[in-house]
Amino acid sequence: MQTNKPAVHLYTVDETLPAIREICAGMEEEGVPWKILRMDGTARGLAYRAATDSVLESGIGLTAGEVALQMRKVAEDRPLFVFADPTAEQYRMIGANAARAVKKKRFVTVQAG
Amino acid sequence: MKTVAGIDIGNSTTEVCIGAFDDRGKLNFLSSASTRTTGTKGTPDNVRGIRTALEAAVQKTGTPRVYPEILLLNEAAPVIGDTAMETITETIIMESSMIGHNPSTPAGVGQAVGEIIGIEHLSQAIQGRDYIVTVPERISYEAAAELLNAVQGMVSVTGAILQRDEAVLVYNRLRRKIPILDEVAKLSQIPEHKQAAVEVALPGQTIHMLSNPYGIATLLNLDAEETRQVMPIAKSLIGKRSAVVIKTPGGNVRENVLPAGEIYISGDSEQTVSIDAGAESIMAAVHEAGTVRDIAGQENSNVGHMLRRIKGGMKNVSGQAESSIRITDILAVDTLAPVQISGALAGETCMEKAVGVAAMVKTSQLPMREIADRLQAELGIEVRVAGVEAVMASMGAMTTPGTKLPLAILDMGGGSTDAALVTEEGRVAVTHQAGAGELVTMLIQTELGLHSRITAERIKRYPLAKVESLFHIRLESGEIRFFEEPLSPRFFGSVVLLEPEEMVRIEEDLTLEQIVDVRRGAKKKVFITNALRALEIVAPEHNLRRVPNVVLVGGSAEDFEIPEMLLEELANYRVLCGRGNIRRTEGPRNAVATGLVMSWWSE
Structure with a gap:
């Protein structure tokens, strides 16, 4: 890692996954910056590493069918949250909650898709 | 040696105390126990609870266990308290003329004025006019931003109202920035082609133009008469972070005064007072009436129902004719309740005026003998009904270190606040006042708009904390507490109650400061008012300054802040006041049961 600006880290096995759009929309609406890196691993493992690396102590791990949110x-x-085959709302919620973890606001919840 | 058990049946708990007298009459306390009262105080249903508490106390006497030879039941004060709430005002939005709410993430800042238009009708927009665009749920943020960017330069769009929580997302994609309000649930009800003004406050601030009648007049070109009419709109938008006001001919926000019931007090003089006159007028009428014989409420009003209900309750308990059951005191307290505004487009609430009322019903006697007979038959132990509750409580309170006669006790329970004053000669003055812990609970529930009474009860009892990370919380005192294991994400960012065994999350979106303010305010309104009222009645010459030391007993004396509030208030009258510590060990509980045991020898 060359620079480590304050951002939520999103580590994904594939940065072309369409889910990224929803996750980032969640973070954008909450007004918190993020950074995306390609990396191999499981959603849990990636989320753990992302949270460890993030200055804001909040990280998301994303694979083709799974997403996880973690705090350092x-x-x-x-x-904190993990979804298999998430709905669009759940992806959005993961993004929003990654941002809310930084803002120390209580997490939003969605009905399981 | 003689072993005696004192039993006190209260509104909420049943207390037992076991003591043994030696041959010279020296008393040795053996044990005590407490359990929830089963059934309504003063009914044979109480026997089950008494047996549970008695068994627990016997268990604690050690080995070998000591069984009491005589049980003493107190002559419970025949009073039952109840509470009710009357909302006095209601706010109605006419013709969708206003939106004012606090979405967590609006976007842009400042005010905008324009004609309301749906985003799908932008093609019909007329050049040279300003528009405020409404964006329904089915249009994504990307599509909305694209449509708005497409008409830039042709149509003047000055503000936007979104149904979804996407204000920032749209804002970030706009080439020309405008204030945007979001999370408006009933967007479809906003009328098109009407002039409207939108305002989004600076971060950390609240709106200032739309919460000011002249601000609305400035933005929407209102004349003097119209400006008068928008006053309630401005008032209901105070404190919001974003708002919309729509200029509709018949549109307005109206504050109605609801027909609240009247209270009829018959005492030394007859008094009639309307609930909507507020607590001060009601309490003045109660005072004016002198010694109250009975109080009734207007038919078909909340207060009328409540007063009838508690009379009915006492009738069932005592089995006496309704004519001998009288309401002898009420306590009225002004309060504000967040009530959903009818006609609201985004679930707005308005703080409506309300009056909380506690009433107390009194009868000549409770059927204690019936309970005693049942108990005697079941246990085969002699059971006596002995002693007036207030006198027994005073005797028990005297075991608190540092007390002497003359002594006043303030017994703060769930339904009523009772005071007794015992002089050096042993003369006793007693009073029962309506309003105690249950009224506090009701005020907390109302003022915070809580769905559940149980949450309000917990807020009353336990201190609060804010969960600041998964590993630490900040207590309301400002202290920090750390955790080795991460807390459940459910708690993150929430306000929680610190109960002895667990942490409980407050579901409602309230800040810690709001809850603390309401909780302390409710306790002060009820207990300070009632302590002063009650002590004034029992005080020599009704002069508070002549009250000697006051010992606080009863369930509400266990509260973590009420005793300090009373100490501070009574210090103004140079009255010494503090939480009792019965037998140096029991805290403010068990005073009556202890007094009963003590009274046995003197008989």
Whole structure:
């Protein structure tokens, strides 16, 4: 990592995944900056690393069918949120909550798709 | 040696105290216990709770267990309290003339004026006019931004109202920036082709133009008469972060005064007072009436129903004719309730005026003998009904270190606040006042707009904290507490109650400061008012300054802040006041049960 600006980190196995658009919309509406990196791993593992690397201590891990949200110092196997085959609303919610973790605002919830 | 158990049946708890007298009459306390009262105080249903508490107390006497030879039941004060709320005002939005709410993320800042137009009708827009665009749910933020950018230079769009939570997303994609309001649920009800003004406040601030009648007049070109009419709109928008005001001919926001009931007080003089006159006038009427014989409420009003309900309750308990059951006191408290505005487009609420009322019903006697007989039959132990509640409480309170006669007690329970004053000669003055813990709970529930009474009850009892990260919370005192294991994400960013065993999240969107303000305000309104009222009645010559030391007993004396509030207030009258510590060990509980045991020898 050359520079580490304050941002939520989104680590994904594939930065062309359409889900990224929804996740980022969630963060954008909350007004928190983010940074996307391509990396191999599971959603949980990626989220854990993303949160560890993020100056804002909030990270998202995204694979083709799974997404996880993590905050720094929380155990890798206990992500704050994790969804398999998420709906568009759940992706948006993960983005919003990654931002809300930074803003210290309570998390929003959506009905399971 | 003789072993005696004192039993006190209260509105909410049943207390037991076991003591043993030696042959010279020296009393040795063995144990005590407390349990929830089963059934309504003063009914044979209480027996079940009494047996549970008695069993628990016997268990605690050690090995070998000591069983009491005599049970003493107190002559419970025959009073029952109840509470009701009357909302006095209601706000109605006519013809969708206003939106004012606090979406978490509006976008842009400042004011805008224009004609309302749906985004799908932008092609019909006329050049040279200003427009405020409404964007329904089915249009995505990208499509909305694209449409708005496409007409830039041709149509003047000055502001936007969104149904979805996407204000920032649209704003970020606009080439020409405008104020945007979002999360307006009933967007379709906004009338097209009407002039409207939009305002979004600076971050951390609230709107200032639309919450000012002249601000609205400036933006919407109102004449003096119209400006008068928008006053309620401006008033209901105070404190909002974003708002829309629409100029509709018949449109307005109206504040109605609801027909609240009247209260009829018969005492030394007859008094009639309307609930909507407010708490001060009601309490003045109560005072004016002198010694109250009975109080009734107007038919078919909330207060009328409430007063009838508690009379009916007492009738069932005591089995006496309704004519002998009288309401002898009420306490009225002004309050504000957030009520959803009818006709609101975004679920807005308005703080409506309301009056909370606690009433107390009194009968000549409760059927304690019936309970005693049942208990005696079931346990085979002699059961006596002995002692007036207030006198027993005073005797129990005397076991608090640092007290002496003359002594006043303030028994703060759930339904009523009772005071007794015992002089050095042993003369006792007693009073029962309506309003105690349950009225506090109701005020907390109303003022915070809580869905559940249970949440309000918990807010009353437990201190608050803000969950600042998954590893630490900030207590309302400002202290920080850390956790080794991360908290559940459910708690993150929330205000929580610190109950002894667990943390409970407040579901409503309220700040810690708001809750603390309301909680402390409610306790002061009820307990300070009632402490002063009650002590004034029992005080020598009704002069508060002549009250000796005051010992606080009863369930509400266990509260974590009420005793301090009273100490501070009574210090103004140079009255010593503090939470009782019965037998040096029991805190403010168990005073009556302890007094009963103590009274046995003297008989």
